[in-house]
Amino acid sequence: MNNIFSTVKSFYHKLGSFPWFYKFSSKFIPIVFILGFPIFFLGIIWGIYFSPTDVTQGEIYRIIYLHVPAASVAQTVYFAMAIAGFVYVVWKMKMAGLFIYAMAPIGASFTILALISGAIWGQPTWGTWWIWDARLTSTLVLLLFYLVIIGLYSSFDNKKSADQAVSILTMVGAINLPIIKKSVDWWNTLHQPATIKVFSESSIANEMLYPLLICIFSFYILVFLFGLMAMRAEIAKRELNKSWFKNLVLGND
Amino acid sequence: MSALQENINLFYSPTDLKNNPPSSDRSIRAGGLVKEKSLLRNTDSLEIYFEITDLKNTIAVTYNGLLPDLFKENKGVVATGYFFVDKNEFQAYEILAKHDENYVPKEVEKALE
Amino acid sequence: MIDLTNISTHLSIVLGLTFLIILINLVIPLRKLKRIKKQVKKIESA
Numbered sequence: 001m002n003n004i005f006s007t008v009k010s011f012y013h014k015l016g017s018f019p020w021f022y023k024f025s026s027k028f029i030p031i032v033f034i035l036g037f038p039i040f041f042l043g044i045i046w047g048i049y050f051s052p053t054d055v056t057q058g059e060i061y062r063i064i065y066l067h068v069p070a071a072s073v074a075q076t077v078y079f080a081m082a083i084a085g086f087v088y089v090v091w092k093m094k095m096a097g098l099f100i101y102a103m104a105p106i107g108a109s110f111t112i113l114a115l116i117s118g119a120i121w122g123q124p125t126w127g128t129w130w131i132w133d134a135r136l137t138s139t140l141v142l143l144l145f146y147l148v149i150i151g152l153y154s155s156f157d158n159k160k161s162a163d164q165a166v167s168i169l170t171m172v173g174a175i176n177l178p179i180i181k182k183s184v185d186w187w188n189t190l191h192q193p194a195t196i197k198v199f200s201e202s203s204i205a206n207e208m209l210y211p212l213l214i215c216i217f218s219f220y221i222l223v224f225l226f227g228l229m230a231m232r233a234e235i236a237k238r239e240l241n242k243s244w245f246k247n248l249v250l251g252n253d
Numbered sequence: 254m255s256a257l258q259e260n261i262n263l264f265y266s267p268t269d270l271k272n273n274p275p276s277s278d279r280s281i282r283a284g285g286l287v288k289e290k291s292l293l294r295n296t297d298s299l300e301i302y303f304e305i306t307d308l309k310n311t312i313a314v315t316y317n318g319l320l321p322d323l324f325k326e327n328k329g330v331v332a333t334g335y336f337f338v339d340k341n342e343f344q345a346y347e348i349l350a351k352h353d354e355n356y357v358p359k360e361v362e363k364a365l366e
Numbered sequence: 367m368i369d370l371t372n373i374s375t376h377l378s379i380v381l382g383l384t385f386l387i388i389l390i391n392l393v394i395p396l397r398k399l400k401r402i403k404k405q406v407k408k409i410e411s412a
Contacts (some may be wrong), residue, residue, distance in 0.1 A: 044384075050367055052358030056323065061356060061375055068385050109387045117380045124376065126323035127349045133263040186312060188262040190331055195354040204356040215396065222388065227394040236402045249406045 016095045019244045025232040030226065036221035043218045047211035054208075062120040063210060068196075069219035071114035071139070077107035077223060078142060081149075082174035087168035088111055097163030098238075100170055101153060102230035106223055108146035115139060126190055134183035135191035138176055175248035204209045264331050267310035283312060283343050284331040284351065292326055305330060305343070312336075313330040316345040323350035 014020040040179045047065035054061040081100045088096040099130045116134070119129040130136065149166055156162035184193045202209055254344055256352060264284035265275065275281050283305055291304035300317045303326075329351030334344045 031386060046380075048381070052360060052367070055357045056352055056355075056402070057360045059374060060376060063380050064356075066380050070384075076377050084364060094268075106391055109391060113383060113387050120376050120380055123321055124351065125321070125352060127347075131349070133261065134261055188264050188266065190263055190349060190351055192329075192354040195356065203354050207356050207358060208356050222391075226391040226395070229399075233395040233398040233402070240402050240406055246406055246410065249403050250410055 006098065010113055010184045016093050018094070018239055019242075022232055022239075022245070022248070029228050029232070030227065032221060032225040035216060035230065036225050039214060040183055040218035040222060041185060043211055043215035046101060047208075047215055052205070052207050057125055060121060060124055063117050064115045064208075065215045067121060068116040068212060069216040070110045070117060072216055072224045073116050073140060073223045074139075075109040075180060076220070077103050077110065078145070078170075079174065081107065082177075084127050085170035088163055088167040089108065089171070092103055094163075096161075097167065098231060099227075100149070100163070102165055102234050103227055104146055104149045105225045106230060109145040111139065111146060111221075115143065122190075123127050128190075131190045133189040133190045133191060134187045135180065138180040138183055141176050142173075144182060145169075145176065149173075257280055264337075266307040267305055267312045270336055272339075275336060277335050277337050280335060280346075281335060282331055282333050283314070283336065283345075284329070286325045287324070287328055287330050288297055290327045296364070303330075305332065312343050312345045313328050314345050316348055318348070320348055321350040323352055324348060325350075329353060338361075348355060 014024075030141055048062045049212050051062070051065075053059060084096040084099040084103075087093050090099070115136075118139075122131075123129040135201065147169060152166050152169060153162050184188055184191055195204050196209070196212070206210070236245065264282035265273075267283070267285055270283060285296070285305040285307040286327060288304035288306040288311055293301075294353040295301065296317070299319065301320070302313065302315050303315055304311045314334075316332065316334075320322075331349040331351050332345035333347035336343050
């Protein structure tokens with residue numbers, strides 16, 4: 001029992017260590033890359049090319065294989081940032097602050113993908129590329145939070161105050177996440193309710209569902225990859241004058 | 254609180270229009286299902302008539318213009334326009350199709366026919 | 367199976383945007399790291 005506890009404790013300390021994370025991510029990144037991209041291509045080729053045509057929407061529904069994964073990671077990345085925000089405020093863990101900084105642009109870019117793919121999907125199906133219903137509006141609010149978080153960093157000279165302010169802002173914005181999720185159930189919206197259901201049967205044929213799940217999974221792997229890369233680069237930036245980093249760069253080349 | 258609900262909800266259902274009719278001087282949205290067999294098309298113009306139902310109440314809609322491809326009887330619709338409570342009629346200037354969350358392969362549908 | 371006669375510009379644009387976003391998220395951190403490593407080497411040789 002003590003062994004498990006001390007292992008977890010030492011992992012937690014390693015996670016907070018910039019040098020450890022830098023070295024770990026450098027080794028881990030190629031593995032995630034080699035894992036992620038084949039799964040991504042499998043998912044999108046299966047979904048976009050091989051899955052059956054939808055009886056209602058025809059071929060245009062295939063945007064689902066990009067839109068839903070993008071929307072999913074857009075929300076989850078924010079959720080992870082909010083947890084990191086909490087960790088930073090309570091324990092002042094540097095790595096948590098760095099996590100938010102690194103993930104925000106990634107989350108923002110996938111929110112943009114979700115919004116634009118949704119608009120392109122909506123135009124031929126609904127008859128409009130935008131509407132101010134609760135689902136679309138709250139997703140746009142998510143993007144706004146991402147952008148404000150990114151912008152907030154540049155308005156601070158002190159890194160610690162920036163991390164503190166951003167952590168609080170990120171946590172405040174988390175209230176938007178259940179709103180995004182539940183908007184289609186709580187209010188009248190143009191956007192339809194969820195297709196993939198966790199506790200009951202999903203309202204999508206299996207031949208369409210399986211590639212969709214693979215695409216969603218692959219987006220999570222890719223975002224994990226981008227996160228590792230972004231965090232590694234930011235650690236390098238913050239530690240470039242430290243001897244551990246200098247030795248690493250000069251020793252290896 | 255109800256004003257907030259009004260703004261968060263995209264559209265009025267036919268029941269909402271019956272219980273809480275908005276004034277006809279501002280543009281609002283009405284939504285529901287296109288009532289089966291209610292669709293009437295004018296032969297020499299783009300004028301159409303149909304009914305929106307939420308299975309409890311129904312309102313009549315008139316519209317002049319193009320319809321989205323996905324507009325169908327028994328399927329979801331969101332109309333933008335003006336509601337005239339005295340005539341119980343909704344004059345729409347925009348019709349959007351609201352599709353549901355179901356995805357069914359085309360071949361399966363054919364097999365079921 | 368997709369009806370290729372109907373592949374539509376819509377799908378292609380969304381696919382293109384996806385690849386672009388993936389590319390950006392790959393390239394930017396790599397270049398940032400490369401720049402920093404170069405900076406360290408420059409300082410050291412100075």
